[in-house]
Amino acid sequence: MRFKRIYVEIMNSCNLHCSFCIKNKRPPQCMSAEQFKTTAIQLRPYSDYLYLHVLGEPLMHPELEKILNICAELRFQVNLTTNGTLLKERLPILKKAAALRQINVSLHSFSQQDGIDNNTYLKDCLEAGEQLLDHVYMSYRLWNKQGGSLDEATMALVSSINDRYHAEIAPQGIRGSDKYTLKQNMFLNFEEMFIWPSLDNPIQADPARCLGWKSMCAILVNGDVVPCCLDGNGACVLGNLKDQPFSEIIEGEMGKKILEGWKQGKAVMPLCQRCSYRLRFGANK
Numbered sequence: 001m002r003f004k005r006i007y008v009e010i011m012n013s014c015n016l017h018c019s020f021c022i023k024n025k026r027p028p029q030c031m032s033a034e035q036f037k038t039t040a041i042q043l044r045p046y047s048d049y050l051y052l053h054v055l056g057e058p059l060m061h062p063e064l065e066k067i068l069n070i071c072a073e074l075r076f077q078v079n080l081t082t083n084g085t086l087l088k089e090r091l092p093i094l095k096k097a098a099a100l101r102q103i104n105v106s107l108h109s110f111s112q113q114d115g116i117d118n119n120t121y122l123k124d125c126l127e128a129g130e131q132l133l134d135h136v137y138m139s140y141r142l143w144n145k146q147g148g149s150l151d152e153a154t155m156a157l158v159s160s161i162n163d164r165y166h167a168e169i170a171p172q173g174i175r176g177s178d179k180y181t182l183k184q185n186m187f188l189n190f191e192e193m194f195i196w197p198s199l200d201n202p203i204q205a206d207p208a209r210c211l212g213w214k215s216m217c218a219i220l221v222n223g224d225v226v227p228c229c230l231d232g233n234g235a236c237v238l239g240n241l242k243d244q245p246f247s248e249i250i251e252g253e254m255g256k257k258i259l260e261g262w263k264q265g266k267a268v269m270p271l272c273q274r275c276s277y278r279l280r281f282g283a284n285k
Contacts, residue, residue, distance in 0.1 A: 002045075007053060018083075020144070022233065036067050040070060043246060094128075
């Protein structure tokens, strides 16, 4: 069994408190570089791609450089998702990170940053990204559409991006999951704001389809293995790497039930049953 990508949550704390985030309900924790290496070695036979994110801001990690070097030693390709506030500060580390493949910048966090000028934030994010384009894909995300529309502040942000890159992105013409090329290896992505899955959410109708435990899974900061990168509070724990090797966890009965459920168009886990994000994948054929 191999996964297209595996998410590893290197810390679950963040320097922002965005309204659209599920918020961490677990004890604040940071995975040491030593713990990360132990984890990554177990994962190496099962994927070539590590995404250093579930909850938390990975650029806050005090041992980020060591973690990225471990990824290079183990020949992983790495994706990071960040709110962008620390891109400029961490740029020296990112510029020499051989394993780094892509950085996703959640630009939609701009409206949640008290005391930070939006123009300065955007400028710092874009300038930092431009210095990484020789070896890193930069994906800037505006995942805050609601009913297909963008608010006035986001439209102003798009206008600034248009001016900088001589682009002609018309906010009123943006559809679905649109992706625009700003320059080589640099992209701007639009998407509807999504609701994080929660056991408090209503059950969604089947048939169901998802990539969780089929082509991706996640390791939370405490070693819990969950089938999906959106299980930000560990509602679907399939095992823990401190108690059981990953090679055994992926052969467990619950994992097999999840996969069989997807084949039948059914969501097995209670959290999956209440996840509206999976509706974006459509019904099983």
